[in-house]
Amino acid sequence: MDKLNLEGTEDTPTIVLDSENNHFEISGRSLPEDSAEFYQPVLDWLNIYAANPNPQTHFTFKMDYFNTASSKLLLDVLSKLEDLNGDGHDVKVLWFYQEDDPDMEDAGEEYQDLIEVPFELKTFSV
Amino acid sequence: MSDTEVNTELESLDFIYDVHQTMRNKELNLVYEGQITQEITKSVLAMAERNMDTSGEETSVKKKVFNVMxxxxxxICKHSDEVNDEHSASAIFIIGREKGSYIISTGNPVLKGKITDIETKLSDINKMDVGDLKTLYxxxxxxxxxxxxxxxxxxxxxxARRTGNKFTYDFSEINDQYSFFTLQVKINKD
Known part of the structure; x- marks a missing residue:
C-alpha cells in the first residue's frame, strides 16, 4: 500500500507510515490548528493497513511535545493499534522520551494505562 | 512648524515611555493585543522561546512555559467569542516575570452565558490536588x-497539572452580551 510520509514542521510532527519497510513512526512536535483534520490521514491509513497488516507492527512514538487536542488524536491512533492487537496481530508500541523529560514519560505511562497493547517505554538522548 | 505643534506631537508620544516603564517595572517580556490565530500563536511561541534561550532558562522551565502558552x-483561538463592535475578537496575551517565576496572563471576550460554565470548571480545578487532576485528565x-x-x-x-498552581480569574463587563474573561497562572522556577 502507499506510504504516508509527512515532514515535521514547527507545529506538526514527522509521520512515517511505510508497510513495505515496516516503519511506523510519529515524532516531534504536535500542536496543529486542527488536530482532527491533521490526524485523519493517519487514522485512514491505519484503517486500510488493518485489513492486511505486516506479520509484525512495531509503532514508534518519539514526541518532544504535544498539545491537549493532539493527545486525544494520539489516543485514537493508539486505539487503532489496540484493535489490531486484539485481532491477534503482533503489535507493539515503542514510546520514546528524552531522558530529562518527565512530561513525555508520564504521558507514555498514561497511554499505557489506557490502552491494552504491548507497550515499551524507552529513553533517548538528543 | 510652530512650537506649539512640536509640543503637542511630543506630548502625544509620552505614552511610549509610559508603556515602556510599565513593562520594565512589571517585567513584562511580551505583550500582544489583537486577534489570536494559529500563525500569531506560532510567532508568539517562537519569540518567547528565543527570549528564554537568551536568558539561559532551564530546559524544564522552558518546556513548562511553552506548554502553558x-x-x-x-x-483563546478556539473559545474567544466575536463581539461585533469596537472590541471585535480582540484578546490580550502577556508573559511577565515576578521574582524569577513566569506569569502568564490572558484576556478575551466571552458571551455572558458561558461565564458560569467557565467559573465552575476553574473553581473545581483549583480545588484539586495532583492526584485528582491526573485522574480527571x-x-x-x-x-x-x-x-x-x-x-x-x-x-x-x-x-493546572504542569504548573501545580491555582488559576486567578475574573470577568469584566463589556456590554449586555459580553464580558472580558481574564486569566492568570504562575509557573514557578524549580
Missing part, C-alpha cells in the same frame, strides 16, 4: 469527544 493561546482524555472547535476539554486541567 500553547494551551492558553489555543484556548485520564478520564476526560478517554471519554470526551473533541468539540466542534477541536478542543479536547483538557486545556485548563493540563495547565
Amino acid at each position: 500553547v494551551e492558553c493561546l489555543q484556548n 485520564k478520564s476526560t482524555l478517554k471519554n470526551n469527544k473533541l468539540s466542534e472547535k477541536g478542543g479536547a476539554g483538557l486545556g485548563f486541567i493540563d495547565i
